[in-house]
Amino acid sequence: IQPPVPSLSMSLLWLNGTLTDKADARVSPFDHGLLYGDGVWEHLRVFAGKPFRAADHFRLLEGAAEALGIDVPLSPAELLAAVEATASANGRTEGYVRVIVTRGPGTVGPDPRKIEPQVIITAEEYQPFPQALYGQGLHAVVSPLALDPDNPAHKFRTLNQLHVVQAKRHALRHGCLEALFRDRAGNGARSSQPVRREKTAPSVAWSCSTSPAG
Numbered sequence: 001i002q003p004p005v006p007s008l009s010m011s012l013l014w015l016n017g018t019l020t021d022k023a024d025a026r027v028s029p030f031d032h033g034l035l036y037g038d039g040v041w042e043h044l045r046v047f048a049g050k051p052f053r054a055a056d057h058f059r060l061l062e063g064a065a066e067a068l069g070i071d072v073p074l075s076p077a078e079l080l081a082a083v084e085a086t087a088s089a090n091g092r093t094e095g096y097v098r099v100i101v102t103r104g105p106g107t108v109g110p111d112p113r114k115i116e117p118q119v120i121i122t123a124e125e126y127q128p129f130p131q132a133l134y135g136q137g138l139h140a141v142v143s144p145l146a147l148d149p150d151n152p153a154h155k156f157r158t159l160n161q162l163h164v165v166q167a168k169r170h171a172l173r174h175g176c177l178e179a180l181f182r183d184r185a186g187n188g189a190r191s192s193q194p195v196r197r198e199k200t201a202p203s204v205a206w207s208c209s210t211s212p213a214g
Contacts, residue, residue, distance in 0.1 A: 014086040014121035022122075031118060033102030036110055037153070037160025040064040041100045044083070046123070049093040051083050057099075064156035065101055072101050073117050086121045096126040102159065129177055140178040143167035147181050 012019045033039035042061035045052045058076045065072050074082065083097050100122075104115040129138060145163050153160040167179035 011124060012086065012089045013123070014082050014119070016118055016120075017082075019085065019089050022124075025120075027102075027118070027120075028105035030105045030108065031102050032104065032106055032110070032112065032115065033100075033118070033159045035108065036103075037158060037162075038068065038070075038110075038112070039100060039102035039159040040068060040070065041098055041157050041159065043096065043098045043157075046083075046087045046092060046095050046097055049084070049087065051080065051087075051097065054080050054083065060157070061099060061101065064152075064158065067152055067156055068103075068158065069112065070101060070103055070117055072119075074119060082119070082121055086123045090123045092123050092125075095123055098122045098124075098126075100159070133177070138178055139176045140180055141171050141174045141176045143170055143179040143181050145170075145181070146184045146186075149183060 011022045013022050013025055014020075015025055027034065040061060042057045042064070044054060044057040051057070055076060058079055061079075062072055062076075072079075079099065083099065087093075087095060087097060098121070100120040102118045102120070103112055104117045106112070106115040143163075143166070145166055147154040147163070149155060152158055154163060163181075167181065171177060171179040
């Protein structure tokens with residue numbers, strides 16, 4: 001892959017083998033990832049220009065895709081090369097990368113046969129919370145939506161993340177920036193946000209407003 005020369009005004013993404021300016025990137029309106037949330041994704045950090053624990057993340061991506069019956073069209077070595085090329089093209093030696101695999105464009109119906117998966121890789125910086133909160137902590141609330149371990153959207157990183165969006169909305173209505181999930185039995189708590197792992201995660205306080213804001 002020969003990446004274009006990066007510039008400060010350009011943010012490139014990897015779309016099926018081609019590095020494309022994000023303003024020019026196109027996804028079919030008939031892609032089942034858009035129509036049905038039929039796709040998977042995995043995120044990883046880049047340090048000193050190298051993806052951190054890439055093999056582990058690619059195994060998670062492959063496992064999620066297998067659960068949905070999607071064949072990832074790239075080998076782990078090809079994915080690694082694509083991730084490195086995308087980070088390099090955006091001038092990022094440190095940052096956040098997301099690998100997305102959609103079912104691909106098909107018909108309006110949900111039939112998954114004879115559809116070619118699409119691969120998109122982005123290298124846009126993402127920080128879920130303001131930097132100051134990593135030192136002073138944040139307020140959180142428990143989402144009223146319980147996770148269902150039998151639901152692939154709850155078990156894997158699929159393109160259907162409505163439960164995460166709803167949890168975030170619930171947190172904001174109650175004056176918080178974060179919501180935590182529990183399962184149907186009320187056990188455990190999982191963050192709704194992918195927190196940066198190279199820093200200590202913000203500590204959590206449970207003192208949000210009890211009544212919705214706004």
